Amino acid sequence: MDVIRTRRDLHQHPEVGFTEFRTASRVVEGLQSLGYDVLFGADALDEASRNGVPSQKELDQAYKRAIDDGANPEIISKMQGGLTAVIGILEGHAPGPTIAFRFDMDALPVHESTENDHFPQKQGFRSKYEQTMHACAHDAHTAIGLSLAEKMAEGSFSGKLKLIFQPAEEGGRGAHSVVKKGVVDDVDKIYCLHLGLDVPLGEISGGSKDWLATTKMMIEFFGVPSHSGASPEKGKNALIGAATALLNIHSLPRHSTEQTRINVGRLEGGSAVNIIPHYAKMVAETRSTSAMVNAELENKIKSIVKHSAEMHELQYNLEVIGQAIPITCDQELITLIKEEAAQIDDFTSVQDYHKGGGSEDASLLIKRVQELGGKGTYMIIGTTIPAPHHHQKFDIDEQVLEPTVKLLERISKRELV
Structure with missing residues (x-):
């Protein structure tokens, strides 16, 4: 799977929270083709626990647009009403721990720049949807998740890999419903991540703090x-x-x-x-x-x-x-990430913590795992950005994609020996 091509396709088709029909359809198709057990629609989140669901008119318009732009009608029929979470589960060849990775999928109501110095505009993959853009790297997160799924697809490990593709992170709206569905109740360790956040390309932190x-x-x-x-x-x-x-x-x-x-x-x-x-x-x-x-x-x-x-x-x-709530990262996972990142030449600076400063509803997933005796962390992976997050000229340096996939693969294989 070409992670850059996937990222650019998702960037062209941004969908705001609980309307990620096309994105989720692509994720389901990708996971199923790799042999994963896939939960989606009402099987992947608790409908009644969602926060800030768009109006029925907005949901209907997004649903139709997704079909027009190639979403699988059979798949997204189970997502009607905004049930856009997707969970990919891969069982190893022997019993072992369950580890999870979380990837957010939603875009923002931002009009993407049309200026020629904006890389997606220059390269022809600017958003097709006016007033909507991937201005926070969730397109890259989703592409990374799908590439990780491909790397791990042979299942030559012990335990269980769970990939959580979450809707509606923006505004802290989606994770609560995933938690209420019990998706992470069997998870021993959960790894969450974000690209950018003013961390330079080549730098990574195994954990983060000061989330609000x-x-x-x-x-x-x-x-x-x-x-x-x-x-x-x-x-x-x-x-x-x-x-x-x-x-x-x-x-x-x-x-x-x-x-x-x-x-x-x-x-x-x-x-x-x-x-x-x-x-x-x-x-x-x-x-x-x-x-x-x-x-x-x-x-x-x-x-x-x-x-x-x-x-x-x-x-x-x-x-x-x-x-959302504050995040407390477990040092055991931070240390593991640092050790694995040090083995990848693209990461030249490896830190314990980076300051979050905003809010992140992955906090609810991490907290639930920790409440049940597991561990979690939220890592920050640096990449050059030409404008701040949520800005009309936001973009990432795509050089970060392959090393990040490699890192998550190394983490997975180390945890699922």
């Missing part, structure tokens, strides 16, 4: 419309209620011993200049280095929303649409 717990919330306010000139007193302004909440959310005090973050990333409402807005919607997030402090911030936002709605005589709805 986070809660993402979607909040709706419901009021009463009325003529803004003739009868404003008869209306109940949902947009004012949302604005009140926004200002108070951003006024929350920070914590003295933990890092915290607050953001309202979107606010919309109203329909015309002469109508009292009867509906408003906002999305907000909390983050902290402490899960406990993050929970306190979440509760304060819920209180602010409740009282903002009451102040303006509104109804409201608040839904948690994403979550």
Whole structure:
């Protein structure tokens, strides 16, 4: 399997969280052709535990587009409604441990650059879907996972290899449903990874730290419309209620011993200049280095929303649409990764830890494995990037792909002796 060709195909066809129908179809076909047992659709995640699922209209449009662009209709028929996780399982020739690797598949709602100095544009594999792009290397992660599957396909090992292709990492939405399905309950060790994150090409860290717990919330306010000139007193302004909440959310005090973050990333409402807005919607997030402090911030936002709605005589709805927790990496796995990376010439600098700084819902998978007595880590593999993650000119240096596959193969074969 040509990992670069696979990555470029996925880059051309980016799909946001829970709409990864074409991507997941490609993964299923690839794994099945290699002899893996493959779980997908409702067999790979718990439908009711998903966070932040797109609207039915968005799901339907993405489903049709996937079919038009070559997705296997028989496969994705089992993914309707956004059931886009895929689990590949390969049994070795003898009993042994179960190790897992996690690869995220989703893209972002970002309009990809059309400038000639942007490598995917120059080389002809820029996103075919406007306002959607792989701006966080998940196309590369998925391609790496499929290449690892090919390398291990002969099954000449003891134990079980489990490859988790996860939807909806962005916004912390997908891992929770995979955990609730019990996918990692039999896993002894789980390895998660990310390319980039301001780490230079040739450098790798076996673990990472300072990931932030986070809660993402979607909040709706419901009021009463009325003529803004003739009868404003008869209306109940949902947009004012949302604005009140926004200002108070951003006024929350920070914590003295933990890092915290607050953001309202979107606010919309109203329909015309002469109508009292009867509906408003906002999305907000909390983050902290402490899960406990993050929970306190979440509760304060819920209180602010409740009282903002009451102040303006509104109804409201608040839904948690994403979550993650801090990551604690196990030193045993970090040491193993460092030892194996040192055997690969492309990795010239091998470190214990790199600072995460954002949030990552692989934390939920790692935590579940650790709760059941297993171990986990989140490694960072450096690559040159011309622009920051989530930027319209984000890209990776494809030289990182083959060494990363080689590293994961070495880890697998060492663990599954």
